[in-house]
Amino acid sequence: MNPYNAIKNAIIIGEYEPGKRLTEEALAESLQVSRTPIRDAIKQLESDGLIIPFKRRGYIVKEFSIEDIRQIYNLRALLESHGAGEAALNRTKEELQFMHEKNTAYEQAISELKRSDISTIKNIQQANQEFHEEIFKATKNEHLRSHISKVVVVPLIFRSFYWYNERQLLRSLEVHKTILKAIENREPERAKIAMQEHIYQGRDDVLVQMANPKIELSKGEV
Amino acid sequence: MNPYNAIKNAIIIGEYEPGKRLTEEALAESLQVSRTPIRDAIKQLESDGLIIPFKRRGYIVKEFSIEDIRQIYNLRALLESHGAGEAALNRTKEELQFMHEKNTAYEQAISELKRSDISTIKNIQQANQEFHEEIFKATKNEHLRSHISKVVVVPLIFRSFYWYNERQLLRSLEVHKTILKAIENREPERAKIAMQEHIYQGRDDVLVQMANPKIELSKGEV
DNA sequence: TTTTAATTTATTGTATACAATAAAAAACGC
DNA sequence: GCGTTTTTTATTGTATACAATAAATTAAAA
Incomplete structure (x- = not known):
């Protein structure tokens, strides 16, 4: 490395x-x-x-404040939702197929979830990221992609501390399916709004954890 | 330097x-x-x-294609319009005052425009940039600002080749005033849309020039 | 004591020499 | 002549020594 x-x-x-x-x-x-x-x-x-x-x-x-996290996630919502809309307009049949495959892998990773199993959590995170990346590839917009890749780094830090519970993961999977369907149907506005909501959910999950250190989870625990 | x-x-x-x-x-x-x-x-x-x-x-x-320019300006529109909306929500009275001052300086720079005077053109460009920056300061969002500053560099290249004619500059000044008024009245949606339109105008001016090399202007000429 | 000045130290900034390597050119075999 | 191997070369990658300088510490002065 x-x-x-x-x-x-x-x-x-x-x-x-x-x-x-x-x-x-x-x-x-x-x-x-x-x-x-x-x-x-x-x-x-x-x-x-x-x-x-x-x-x-x-x-x-850097020590990130709650306000930093809020701002970064909002930026992510702005950029990624834009990306989802563009993907709905520009995706090819092949790219759509790849997205389905990545999301199936994500579903698979979630179904393998075992309590406190760090390697499984890493797999979920990885699969999730790959699904998102597949969407942004389909935009054919390298400039957008480079901005998204930058705004995605900081959330990684917080996600590896406070990871989601199973309910959150399953909800997240449902939203992925909504986004996928919108991209499949070439409905940019729908894809955009679903992605926006998806990111806001992730943001709020993290913010709730940060605001309630009492129930903060130890590294990797679910 | x-x-x-x-x-x-x-x-x-x-x-x-x-x-x-x-x-x-x-x-x-x-x-x-x-x-x-x-x-x-x-x-x-x-x-x-x-x-x-x-x-x-x-x-x-790097050689920028027309598609590159389109993508970069679209990204700019996305980020700067978001910024204008945030500024409308968060600006203080003092920051509003600064924006007015910067825009007055911009108006002044335009009124001093002389044909083919490169230093005047630089002044206009500088004053325009400072007005925009004043808006993004008022967002109190450093993360947003850093992304905007990145997406603003490439347009500088093209603006210094194909500079605007006086009609375009005066139109641009009018839009600045619309944006300012929306920020003053704390109307985020209005500020956002006006800014979006403003950037798209700039984009299209550049794209028209690129698509018609016949009437391309020599360096700094107006 | 408290403030100011002088000295030392920790750390980044810069220059430069050498190593690694991909690309270009040359040599070789067919 | 044309594809393949070898050699050379251009250029970045890395290590290292030294310079510059801001921060910390100590000493001096008030």
């Missing part, structure tokens, strides 16, 4: 906690490479908004 | 034309710095979508 993904991953799984201070030298030591590739990685992570410079004394892992 | 802005500027003003090949060494030589800061700049420019790697033999300045 390259330094960028290694560090990003450490942030996402919570190994580097919010507020943790990072320096080029320490990262270079820890990943056994020189400072040069670490600097490249740091620049990218900074542009992703995952770390911020800390008064010329390294960087700190 | 730092290497990033120097290179970006050279691309925007057309000194580095689309398709031109750039290598780290040549840029380092030309800007009289070492390869290290050039590499930083290149990484950023690549993430901006202004240059793309050219089979491990340097980079080339």
Whole structure:
């Protein structure tokens, strides 16, 4: 794994906690490479908004406020719902087929859910992401895709902490089907609104968890 | 000027034309710095979508197709119109005042327009940009702002080639006033739609120019 | 004591040399 | 001559040493 993904991953799984201070030298030591590739990685992570410079004394892992999360999810809703609408207009038959396959895989992953099984949760997350990506491919809009990919990183952090319960997952699966059907029927407005609602659901699930630390779930637990 | 802005500027003003090949060494030589800061700049420019790697033999300045331009402007419309709506909800009295001032400066810059005067054109462009930025400050949404700032770079290239005629500029000024009034009256939907229309106008002006190279204007001419 | 100045230190910024490698050119076999 | 292998070359990737500088610490002055 390259330094960028290694560090990003450490942030996402919570190994580097919010507020943790990072320096080029320490990262270079820890990943056994020189400072040069670490600097490249740091620049990218900074542009992703995952770390911020800390008064010329390294960087700190960004601590996201509730308002940050709200704003990022709203942006996601804006961009992904737009993408779903475009996909409904531009999808080919083949792309539609791929979407169905990805969503079947998602359904499969959910049905394999076992309590507190981290690997299963990762599978669900992965399958979900692949379904969404299949939609954005069908837009044929690389510019839109690159913006979406940026706005999707931060939610990953929070999803890996507070994961969904089965009821939420099944609801999510239903919405996927609604989106798919709208894309199949070439109904952009319907696809757009369904996607918007889908993202807002995810947002609110995360916000509820953040606002009630009492019932916060430990890492990976369901 | 730092290497990033120097290179970006050279691309925007057309000194580095689309398709031109750039290598780290040549840029380092030309800007009289070492390869290290050039590499930083290149990484950023690549993430901006202004240059793309050219089979491990340097980079080339991206050539934007009509479809690229359409997609980028549509994205801009999506993000900036959302921003205008948010600004209508969240603006303070002071921020509204600033917007008025920036738009007055814009009006002033237009009234000073002289035929083929490049410095005046730069002033107009600058004043226009500052008006838009004032709106996005008022959203208090840093995440939205960072996305908008990214999607605004490419249009700069095309605006500096095909600049508007006076009729277009005056129409643009009128729309600014409509947006301002909607933000003043806290009408998010109105602000959003006016902004959307504003961006689409800009898009179509550029697309018309691109589709009719016969009447293409030379650099900076009005 | 508290403020100000001087010194030290931690850390990023920059230059530069060398390594890795993909692309281009040249040599080779048929 | 045409496809294949080998060699050369252009260019980025990486390591490392040194420079610049902001922050922290210490010393001095008031």
